[in-house]
Amino acid sequence: MTTVLVVDDEPQIVRALRINLTARGYDVRTAHDGAAALKAAAESKPDVVVLDLGLPDIDGAEVIEGLRGWTTVPIIVLSARGDSTDKVKALDAGADDYVTKPFGMDELLARLRAAVRRGTATPATEEAVVATASFTVDLAAKKVHRDNAEVHLTPTEWGILELLARNRGRLVAQKQLLQEVWGPAYSNETHYLRVYLAQLRRKLEPEPSRPRHLITEAGMGYRFEL
């Protein structure tokens, strides 16, 4: 299901969007100010963000920058101000589209579809199943098998393994892991990674103390080797 984060401080706008989007099968999350928006984005990992610029607490451009620091999720800006300079500012800050209030719901929905389509335009070469000598990761089904038996992973464990598997062969910086699994506020909690990598190795590696697939690169990050 596609998740949409709606950020606006006007209840009637939020309500209208919630009704329309829910009716079309979107999973709708809402936030009423910038701080809540950043928090909600980190938690719910939306597929697209609809952001009003006139928020009570933080300037809209700052919200965009806060999001862009760690995610490339499409951002559609809503604004009552149609000034060219506002548009330029928002777009250059990292927004993907800019819609002026009052807006037609049809148009907004079409722009939303376009944004989501772009965002999910899948790198065609992606394999849904990543297999190593010791275990297999099914990225589509979110399942891991080892010796023909399914291995149960917690949500956090899966988040880490998925990110590593999608970037197999490549080094993934610890900061990236922390930001994409825990959220942008956790960039320095490297201890979490050590604990969870140890858990994953215990569950997946033949010799957890001598990992062959979940490799540590001291001071840099982790790497998934086939």
Next chain:
Amino acid sequence: MTTVLVVDDEPQIVRALRINLTARGYDVRTAHDGAAALKAAAESKPDVVVLDLGLPDIDGAEVIEGLRGWTTVPIIVLSARGDSTDKVKALDAGADDYVTKPFGMDELLARLRAAVRRGTATPATEEAVVATASFTVDLAAKKVHRDNAEVHLTPTEWGILELLARNRGRLVAQKQLLQEVWGPAYSNETHYLRVYLAQLRRKLEPEPSRPRHLITEAGMGYRFEL
């Protein structure tokens, strides 16, 4: 350089866009009808397409579909018609953005930047490999190979090698290396460079004492030669 394909049958619009875009460093190609647009897109592989909907020969939506059949290049639609249905049709056909004439040049340029940014933001499968006769550097995976075996580098070693590889063929000043790898406070710790360059040569050069790729320019800096 970023290539923009402008498709419009009104000469004054084409002219205005050409002037503005060229002045900002874009490589501008033009087409005056749908057939020419499809041909030009196939030939010049633009990074973004600006497409007017009111073309003399083919309906705009068909042009979009014709492009979408084989490319995901961002398409910004220009149109004199602001009808909601037109917008929905174009966006659902595969356009990325829709701007109504008359439009502000600032805004169009900002939307163009946003579209290009998105288009180039996905270097997911990017092959950034720098190869020499003795070893290869994979900038994306942060891996170095020599004689078909992976060479392990420490974070500092990698930082130096990456900077040199990204500036291969060019001289990189000692001060720049020190500032970008260690930080601005270390501009004069040239001894660090000597130690680490020696380590890199020992790991990568066939004859470490006679370097062929990691060259010292006495008193100035270092150079990565292929």
Next chain:
DNA sequence: TCCCGGCGTCAAGGTCTCATCAAAGCGGGC
């Protein structure tokens, strides 16, 4: 010729990062 600055090499510490275990919070389901 001698001197000297810049460079290359090596090895010994001290520091930072990592792995592991265990126990304390926390929240959702029953």
Next chain:
DNA sequence: GCCCGCTTTGATGAGACCTTGACGCCGGGA
């Protein structure tokens, strides 16, 4: 309200990495 699984936090030992100093080499200039 209680229990159980998951997450967070703390403590400790081991290992990787960085820094630092010493020494020899080379080439240019006095």
